[in-house]
Amino acid sequence: xxxxxxxxxxxxxxxxxxxxxxxxxxxxxxxxxxxxxxxxxxxxxxxxxxxxxxxxxxxxxxxxxxxxxxxxxxxxxxxxxxxxxxxxxxxxxxxxxxxxxxxxxxxxxxxxxxxxxxxxxxxxxxxxxxxxxxxxxxxxxxxx
Numbered sequence: 100x101x102x103x104x105x106x107x108x109x110x111x112x113x114x115x116x117x118x119x120x121x122x123x124x125x126x127x128x129x130x131x132x133x134x135x136x137x138x139x140x141x142x143x144x145x146x147x148x149x150x151x152x153x154x155x156x157x158x159x160x161x162x163x164x165x166x167x168x169x170x171x172x173x174x175x176x177x178x179x180x181x182x183x184x185x186x187x188x189x190x191x192x193x194x195x196x197x198x199x200x201x202x203x204x205x206x207x208x209x210x211x212x213x214x215x216x217x218x219x220x221x222x223x224x225x226x227x228x229x230x231x232x233x234x235x236x237x238x239x240x241x242x243x
Contacts (some may be wrong), residue, residue, distance in 0.1 A: 119148050122142075123161075125141045133168070135169050138161065142158045146158045146159065152185040153185070153186055160182035160191070162178045163178035163182060167195070172205070176205060190218035190220035192215075193214040194212065194223040197223060206241060209237075209242035212226045212227035213227050227242075
């Protein structure tokens with residue numbers, strides 16, 4: 100009887116995790132086919148059922164990429180900031196925030212590339228190195 104009760108207690112948790120995974124995979128596929136609105140809809144559902152901060156970070160991170168692809172930089176920045184708050188040591192989030200800030204003309208993108216590089220993101224390291232290789236370029240881009 101105890102095993103049956105435990106099964107009923109944990110069954111919803113397993114179900115939520117599978118729903119999250121299926122929804123997230125659907126969002127990734129929609130993003131890949133440039134169906135950003137459909138991906139955002141799935142990601143909003145993922146956010147509602149996420150059961151840990153890493154799932155929240157992943158959902159907000161991909162949602163930020165959807166907004167970035169739609170040139171909605173303010174929404175992209177808002178979502179990537181939430182992703183970083185949930186998983187601050189994930190290098191790709193800092194790299195993406197640097198790209199969002201750079202494209203959306205927001206200050207501080209060099210710090211994001213520097214942070215991403217320090218966490219092991221090679222693309223961010225190359226970008227940061229390019230901006231800081233010359234003192235003139237670094238100063239003009241606010242990377243000093």
